[in-house]
Amino acid sequence: MPRRRIYNPLTELLAAVLLVVLVLVVNRWEFSLAVLVFGVLPAVLLSGRARQIGLAIVLVAGPLLLSSLLLHGLFFPEGSTVLVDLGIARVTAEGLTFAAGMGLRMTVFTGVLLTAAMTMDIPELLATMTHRGWNRKLVFIVGSAVGLLPHVALRAQQVTRAQQARGLVVGRAPLSRFRALVAVTTPLVIGLLVDASERNSMLEARGFSSPGARTSYLPDTDTPHQRRARRAMVAVVGVFSAAWLVIAAVA
Amino acid sequence: MSSSLTLAAESTAQRPRRLLLALGGALIVATYLFLVIVQPAEIAGGMGSTASLVSLFGFLGGGALLVGGILPMLTTSSLVVMPLGIALNIAIGQIAGSLGMQIYLDAIGTVLVAVLAGPAAGAATGAISNAIWGLFNPFALPFAAGAALIGLLAGLAARYGAFRRVYLAPVAGVIVGAIGGLVAAPVAVFMFGAAGTFGTNAIIAAFRSMGDKLLVAATKQGLLSDSLDKIVVFVLVALIVYALPQRAVRQFPFARTYRVLGTRTGTPTRAAVQPAGK
Structure with missing residues (x-):
């Protein structure tokens, strides 16, 4: 059963993209895990299509995670703490840490974007884009x-x-x-x-190439509040990211 | 009669378009140079927050600027064929999987649009294709600029005669594939730690076991896989466009003006209609 929509698709898509940006900016496994547990998981469970979305996430992220684990777990020439030496392949602690960090990040990207995409009403998104010009x-x-x-x-x-x-x-x-x-x-x-x-x-x-504004047959579900919220979200994430990166560079 | 029934000529605002195209191109080139020259040391130590942010915004933003500059100059015939190219990219990728092919084949639509409608339409198809695909498969998203480059180069190759003879197509494919692989490698490394399919990762693992840095190994893998993929895609698109009816090809001003298919303007080749499997 599709869930009752609360926000406009454009707002949801922007929120998903900004979450991805935040995960990249903060770049710590603790934050990625927190987004996964407190953001993606409730969103998937409340979406009304938890099974399909969960399956899609596993199908998209699963093989990538596994191959990433094999690649960096076994072949990481930069690693110095060797756990198991298998001749040409060496399992290193650094390689495993790198694979886990990247894997967590990939899972968050997949979870956030797939949940946003699979619950999105495409006609509504297109109508909003038309209304916004x-x-x-x-x-x-x-x-x-x-x-x-x-x-x-x-x-x-x-x-x-x-x-x-x-x-x-x-x-x-x-x-x-x-x-x-x-x-x-x-x-x-x-x-x-x-x-x-x-x-x-x-x-x-039918005059497709003629200039001028177009109208949409669907009503505009976007509200001035959401437009303001979108601008505020972009501003907050922008300021936070700049501050975080500057502090990280100085420290 | 209402005025909306008459087709007014669209206003030509050449300068902002050129500015957008120049900005987009410059952003992509700057991003690539930054990633390759400044960052290779960082990936060994950590995951590289700045590098992944730069690759996401540089390549995605550059692709968006290019699309913004290209869209106003496209004719309706180009616009109508672009969604088809996008849908083909995704759908044929799936057929390739179900037929048990080992290469991705996710650029057939892009190259087809580039050959028929020109480099600009090809570039826009590549970029929008990956942006839409990103909704279903987030790993396609940061490769938008690489896909745009493939479309642009395929269109230029078509303009200078690479599709007039079937044996020229694989030559153009190798060159375009090699450039595409070079551009895609840093994105794959800095965004996803070079994770891909098992096949591509096996190649990276082989180079890594020889002691290569991750970026170097991924670049070598990109050069190998993408060249092979683009040879197949270019030959396939050449065979498809040779089999197209003349009427379908002639509706595209680009294909008409530059005689993209040479003297071969629509007689079906035998190879294209024969069922396989003997």
Whole structure:
């Protein structure tokens, strides 16, 4: 069940991005862990889609964490405290610390951004961008790309099945795989481009390239309070980051 | 008749656009130079707070400035094909996974748009593509500037004839891939400690076991993987555009003006329509 929205998508997205910036600025594992436990975890649990978001975070961050642990845990030539010597590979305390710090940071990024993205109402975000007077070409590209994604994925699946019905078998050799890729992508791209050229003439006929402000069919859910809050958030994070970096440089 | 039905010519404000493009380009170059020249020592000691902040803001901000400068000059035909390129980048990346390919193939849409609509549209497609992808996969976000560079270089390669003959495409692919790999390496190192897939990390691990610094190892890996990836992507895009109907290609002023496909303006190649697997 989707949760009841409290804030505008733009405010939520900005909050997520600023949280990422703060994690980078503070750059301490304690802070990353605190954001994860007190920020990301409650947000995921209260999102109403806790299972999907949790699964997505594990799928995106899991392999990266594991490979990072293997890479830095085993190969960290700068490390001096050797825990286990395996010949070419050495497990060092410094390598493990580096992998843990980076891993925590990556988990926070994934958690914050994925939670914001997966609970976001894309039409509402686009409506807000239109109401705030963002570049209409940018709004069109973002909205259109997000709308096209499931369409392209479905069409790619259909083309693959049709080619398989015609005898497409993917062998193990790289050349065979490449030919399979050509056999699937060519009809896919041609079909999509023909659709796009039709859309091109329709948009031109409706004055897409004419200048002037655009209106949105959806109501503006943004409030003056939230606009002020967004500016305040950016200012506070900016001042804090500058102060933190200056103090760290002096100390 | 209402005045909104007539298409007025858009006002041409050349100076701010050029300024935005110059600022964006300069920011990206400055960020890269800063990361490579000033910071390599820091990564060994810690995670490098300043370095990761600079790489995030420098590359993302530079990409945003470039997009801001490019968008006003694009025609509707370029704009309409850009979302398609973005969706293709993400969707074909997934097909590549399901067919069991070992390379990423996440730049097919960018290169396709660059070949048809020009370097500016290609650069904007690359940058916006990674920004949208960043919503689903946050690790794509800081690579926006690298993706923009790939689009820009692919468009320039197309303009100077790299797609007029199929054997020229892989040559352009190697060069573009090598440059892309060089730019992507510091982002991967300073943002994520060079974490990637198991395949790319195995290559980094091999260089690390020889005693290379992380940035050096990641740069060597980037040069290897990205060149290979871009060879495949450029050849694939060349085969796709050769198979396109003439009508589809001719709607793009860039492809028409610079004779991007040479004399080959739309007859399908046999390789492109033949099912594979013999």
